[in-house]
Structures are given as structure tokens and as C-alpha cells.
Amino acid sequence: MGGPPGSGSARDPGLQPERTRLAWRRTTLTYTVVAVLAGRQVVRDDVTVVGVVAAALGALVWLAFLWVAHRRIVALDTARPRALPVRAGVAAVVCVICLAAFGATVL
Structure with a gap:
């Protein structure tokens, strides 16, 4: 077994880095879908300056x-x-917090 953290023993990460990498990919995909839906909302509704600015900031x-x-x-x-x-x-x-704020502004 690895022993307590910081004991200097070698740590075997196993599949944890792969699971974490997949979680980052899923989060990125979800973030992309939310950003696209927010941009779509700006295009479908009456286009306002606030909506366009929020969508542009969301894209950044x-x-x-x-x-x-x-x-x-x-x-x-x-x-x-x-x-x-x-x-x-x-x-x-x-x-993530900024995207939520921009999404709320667009709605």
C-alpha cells in the first residue's frame, strides 16, 4: 500500500488520471453546449446590445x-x-461562474 501522504513512498495513480482527463473532456463539452445555447438565444430573440455583449463575453x-x-x-x-x-x-x-452570469443576462 502507499502509506500516508507525504511519507515519500511511490504513488501508483492507476486509472485516476484517465478518469480525471475524461471528466475534463465532459465538462468542456457541457460548457460548449451551454455557450452555444446562450449564443443561440441571443440570435433567436430580439437582439439587444446587452445580449450581444453578454454572448461575446461568454465566448471569450x-x-x-x-x-x-x-x-x-x-x-x-x-x-x-x-x-x-x-x-x-x-x-x-x-x-464557470462568468458563463452562468452571462447566460442569465441573455435570458
């Missing part, structure tokens, strides 16, 4: 999330992936 935040997710997916492709940096975790959370 979506790109930022894709960047964070891609970096994490690539990092998980190593034999011994490192932990998610705090800045990347905070960036992902901020992107």
Missing part, C-alpha cells in the same frame, strides 16, 4: 476555459501527473 470566457482545460488534459497525459495548480482551479471556477 469559453475560450479561456478551453485553454485551462486543454492544459490540464495535457498535464494528465504524463506518467506522474502533477496536482492541479491553484491558479488553474480558480480560473476554471471563475470561467
Whole structure:
């Protein structure tokens, strides 16, 4: 067994990095669908300046999330992936909160 964390023993990650990589891919797909639906809502309804600005900002935040997710997916492709940096975790959370705010603005 690996022993307690920090004991210096070798850790066998098993399939956990693969499951995490798949979770990042599913989250990215879900995020993309939500961003597309928000953009579609702007196009289908009366186009307002607020809606267009919210959709544009949502697209920028979506790109930022894709960047964070891609970096994490690539990092998980190593034999011994490192932990998610705090800045990347905070960036992902901020992107999701911003998308929710922009989606609410579009509705």
C-alpha cells in the first residue's frame, strides 16, 4: 500500500488520471453546449446590445476555459501527473461562474 501522504513512498495513480482527463473532456463539452445555447438565444430573440455583449463575453470566457482545460488534459497525459495548480482551479471556477452570469443576462 502507499502509506500516508507525504511519507515519500511511490504513488501508483492507476486509472485516476484517465478518469480525471475524461471528466475534463465532459465538462468542456457541457460548457460548449451551454455557450452555444446562450449564443443561440441571443440570435433567436430580439437582439439587444446587452445580449450581444453578454454572448461575446461568454465566448471569450469559453475560450479561456478551453485553454485551462486543454492544459490540464495535457498535464494528465504524463506518467506522474502533477496536482492541479491553484491558479488553474480558480480560473476554471471563475470561467464557470462568468458563463452562468452571462447566460442569465441573455435570458
